[in-house]
Amino acid sequence: MSVRPIIGTAFACAFALAFAPRHALAQDARLYKRLDPQTAAAVAALVDSASTIGLPSEPLVQKALEGQSKGASGDAIVRAVRALIRDLSTARDALGNDVGVDALLLAAAALDAGATPTQLERLRPHRSRESFAGGLAGLVYLLSRGVPAEQSLDLIAAMLNARLSAAEFASLQRLVERDMMAGTPPAEAVAVRARALIRHNRSGGLGERVRP
Amino acid sequence: MRYAAVAAAACALAAAVPPPHAAAQGRVPSGWPDDPGTSRSGAFDQLLAQDPRLVLRPMAAVLGDGTHEQRLNVRASWPAADTAPDFALHLLFGLAAGGAVYTRSGLSVDMAHRLGPTRLTGRATFATGFGEGPKQVVSFALGSGLPATRLEVRTTWLQGGSIRSIRMPGQDALPLPGADEGYDGRYTDGELSALRRLGLVSLRLTAGQRFGGETRGTRQWLFGEADIPVWRQLGIVLAGGVRPERADLAQPAGRFAQIGLRMDIRSSRKEPDAVPPPDARPAASAVVPIEPGVYLVRLHVPGAYRVELKGDVTDWDVIAMRRSEQAPDVWEATFHKPAGVYHVNIRVDGGEWVVPPGLLAVPDRFGGAVGVLDFPSMQEVNDAA
Numbered sequence: 295m296s297v298r299p300i301i302g303t304a305f306a307c308a309f310a311l312a313f314a315p316r317h318a319l320a321q322d323a324r325l326y327k328r329l330d331p332q333t334a335a336a337v338a339a340l341v342d343s344a345s346t347i348g349l350p351s352e353p354l355v356q357k358a359l360e361g362q363s364k365g366a367s368g369d370a371i372v373r374a375v376r377a378l379i380r381d382l383s384t385a386r387d388a389l390g391n392d393v394g395v396d397a398l399l400l401a402a403a404a405l406d407a408g409a410t411p412t413q414l415e416r417l418r419p420h421r422s423r424e425s426f427a428g429g430l431a432g433l434v435y436l437l438s439r440g441v442p443a444e445q446s447l448d449l450i451a452a453m454l455n456a457r458l459s460a461a462e463f464a465s466l467q468r469l470v471e472r473d474m475m476a477g478t479p480p481a482e483a484v485a486v487r488a489r490a491l492i493r494h495n496r497s498g499g500l501g502e503r504v505r506p
Numbered sequence: 507m508r509y510a511a512v513a514a515a516a517c518a519l520a521a522a523v524p525p526p527h528a529a530a531q532g533r534v535p536s537g538w539p540d541d542p543g544t545s546r547s548g549a550f551d552q553l554l555a556q557d558p559r560l561v562l563r564p565m566a567a568v569l570g571d572g573t574h575e576q577r578l579n580v581r582a583s584w585p586a587a588d589t590a591p592d593f594a595l596h597l598l599f600g601l602a603a604g605g606a607v608y609t610r611s612g613l614s615v616d617m618a619h620r621l622g623p624t625r626l627t628g629r630a631t632f633a634t635g636f637g638e639g640p641k642q643v644v645s646f647a648l649g650s651g652l653p654a655t656r657l658e659v660r661t662t663w664l665q666g667g668s669i670r671s672i673r674m675p676g677q678d679a680l681p682l683p684g685a686d687e688g689y690d691g692r693y694t695d696g697e698l699s700a701l702r703r704l705g706l707v708s709l710r711l712t713a714g715q716r717f718g719g720e721t722r723g724t725r726q727w728l729f730g731e732a733d734i735p736v737w738r739q740l741g742i743v744l745a746g747g748v749r750p751e752r753a754d755l756a757q758p759a760g761r762f763a764q765i766g767l768r769m770d771i772r773s774s775r776k777e778p779d780a781v782p783p784p785d786a787r788p789a790a791s792a793v794v795p796i797e798p799g800v801y802l803v804r805l806h807v808p809g810a811y812r813v814e815l816k817g818d819v820t821d822w823d824v825i826a827m828r829r830s831e832q833a834p835d836v837w838e839a840t841f842h843k844p845a846g847v848y849h850v851n852i853r854v855d856g857g858e859w860v861v862p863p864g865l866l867a868v869p870d871r872f873g874g875a876v877g878v879l880d881f882p883s884m885q886e887v888n889d890a891a
Contacts, residue, residue, distance in 0.1 A: 363822035
């Protein structure tokens with residue numbers, strides 16, 4: 295028996311290991327360490343297939359670990375990862391391939407919270423703004439507080455148009471929560487506070503640093 | 507009087523016709539940046555499409571001469587915003603009893619424009635009434651102010667009716683010259699008010715001067731008002747001091763002490779929450795960037811003995827947060843992670859895993875919710891600074 299094929303195979307394996315993404319190897323380790331073998335294998339297969347279509351793999355692994363830490367069954371974990379892949383893919387189709395991972399995750403959360411892909415597409419022109427992820431976080435917040443999707447999209451598009459900064463998007467939630475604790479309905483509190491933020495921004499507030 | 511009524515109608519008409527830039531606003535409330543692709547509709551349509559707010563204010567007062575008065579003021583406002591909007595419509599109803607029995611109803615239109623740090627406001631009011639007060643009232647007010655102070659000049663025209671009992675409470679229908687023809691008059695007031703909040707309590711101090719028009723009693727006044735929230739939309743309003751004669755309200759001048767209620771009724775749609783509400787305890791969270799890739803997470807959890815955290819910042823392993831040395835109710839944890847969006851839950855004193863207070867809550871796809879933690883990049887931190 296010739297040793298040449300064995301040496302060749304060994305070199306190939308070493309080459310593959312050397313150039314494989316380190317996090318990919320770590321993912322597998324984390325999955326197999328925390329999940330039962332069957333679930334880990336199913337999730338790993340999903341992660342691999344997601345990677346081949348260019349979706350980020352770390353959020354998928356984290357979703358599986360989250361399910362395990364919350365006592366979810368193997369089936370529930372696989373379903374959650376599969377649903378996340380679907381939403382990430384839909385979000386990328388709606389917003390474009392050049393959207394960052396954070397924005398993609400928040401867009402997927404928006405879809406899960408009730409936004410439709412068509413509605414999400416309306417924010418596509420704003421995707422190059424630095425505060426885009428902040429805007430999507432604001433959208434998720436509005437949806438989660440029961441503000442209708444159309445109104446939420448209008449508000450967020452207006453705020454992105456006004457070049458609000460990520461910090462100002464974050465302050466929207468704080469202000470609205472405070473208003474709601476005082477008895478103001480969410481939709482009203484959001485409309486008033488968002489308009490005030492836009493005004494503040496126009497009168498020299500924080501604003502977004504515009505990319506050249 | 508006729509000119510005043512025409513001017514009031516013109517103001518209302520001007521407010522009803524949307525400005526050109528409003529054409530593209532559609533569902534976006536008045537004053538928003540243009541959002542192309544939406545339909546044209548009138549400002550009134552947009553205004554009335556919003557939820558109204560109804561404020562009832564029953565009150566009772568003791569006056570300086572020992573007499574009593576009771577009042578009920580009702581105001582329905584569109585929109586229902588707490589903060590003054592750029593354009594608002596109010597329907598008014600007032601009932602006064604005691605020294606003078608007077609019922610009035612009317613409408614009022616508010617317009618505002620921000621100019622630098624100040625806010626310019628205008629208000630036109632038209633009311634009709636019967637009883638011991640004017641039959642018709644038109645009032646214009648112009649104001650300006652910073653958030654905590656406000657200066658307003660208000661001119662009021664009165665026509666018809668009698669204001670004898672306002673000026674001479676306790677005396678029955680003493681004949682006055684010209685009383686049969688009714689009362690026509692005008693007065694102009696200037697008022698400076700300051701607002702201060704102490705916790706949930708709002709304190710307002712108002713000082714004023716009557717510049718023109720006939721009046722009985724003082725031409726200068728100073729009174730204070732405290733609005734104390736009691737429960738959600740119910741508050742107690744205490745007021746006292748020296749007030750001016752307001753014939754349009756059938757209000758005599760002089761010292762007074764007043765107690766009243768404020769009932770703030772709003773129409774609200776209750777839609778099911780997409781996720782469980784965040785922890786309602788009064789607490790807050792903060793992310794403090796220490797250096798690039800190192801973040802300190804601080805949570806304000808009053809009365810906790812132990813706070814644990816898990817999330818994708820810990821690969822969903824449970825870690826115990828440490829109590830802050832500076833503040834006993836603040837719990838901290840340091841994370842070495844790149845800037846980005848992360849998801850976390852916390853557990854207080856071994857209870858349920860919940861969304862940390864103050865964080866955006868999103869569904870976790872396992873039937874619960876998870877908090878979104880944003881570690882800002884240093885560039886975002888610098889921009890915010």
